[in-house]
Amino acid sequence: MKVTIQQTGEGEDEIILRYREMTPEISSLIHLLRQGTPVITGREGERSYRVAPGDIYYFESVDERLFAYTRTHTLQVCMTLSEAQERLENHGFFRCNKSMALNLNHIESVKSELGSRINAALDNGEHVVISRHYAKRFRELLRGGEEDA
């Protein structure tokens, strides 16, 4: 598929999609464009915040409450870990162990360890374990096989 990106000086931002035949690929592209970039809302103390998924390092479930960790904030989010992972799968989130969903885009480096675990170093200096159970999916994601369940 040919992709043309054009910058114009005036007028509204516009995306025109030209196709000969509607294919699943184009259909999912339209779906993605219509969805737009989701915004996660969360709470820290008395205040509520909006945050782009790309700014979230990981979600962690603690005592049946879900927290989103950004560089500077820890926000309590009103959804379950599975919901967060499902909704933000296209934004690089994947389940890394039974209580966490990690943003693949914030992984700086990884280290395979004994016990079939993977130690992921994030770009904020934190380390997260990708457990053996979810390591397979992580490897698939790295290979680019997102379509494999």
Next chain:
Amino acid sequence: MHKIRKLMRLEMDVELFSCAHAIAMICFYGIIVLIAGEKNVRIVALFEMMALGYVSAWTQKALFLREHVYSRAEYVICEVLWNLMPSVFVPAFASVFEWFDGMPEWAAMAFYITMACYFVFVWLFLRFIHYEETVKMNRQLKKRRKKGGKGDEEGDGTVTSDENIWERPRDF
């Protein structure tokens, strides 16, 4: 069901290592016993070695069972124990079950040293496998980042506050 599946996978892993340990033990034992001039081996001793292989494999697995980030020191201690504990179990089992009864002392010593070397060798082999995998995954990660995976939908890094948003928390 999930727990049973997890346990079964764990057990399969352990049994694989258990078989490798038992086969190595029986082989080395057989060779050393032959060199020592013995012609017969007690069949019960072979079963005892299989049991030791299983105990060793479970011990090694248990050291890396926890799902948390091991500190550098913790990881090194676990690795040392991974090698040391089975190497201690071997002479313990050998003396309790009298594997070298009536044989020269060097035979037992040779067996203990060979088994200790075997565990170190297995550990080195696993380290090599993990190192290879680490390099491969980091290469894939780098490739993915170059392709534009990183930061595509990232915001400007700021978290914006809005007092009313909490009222519709599920609104994406």
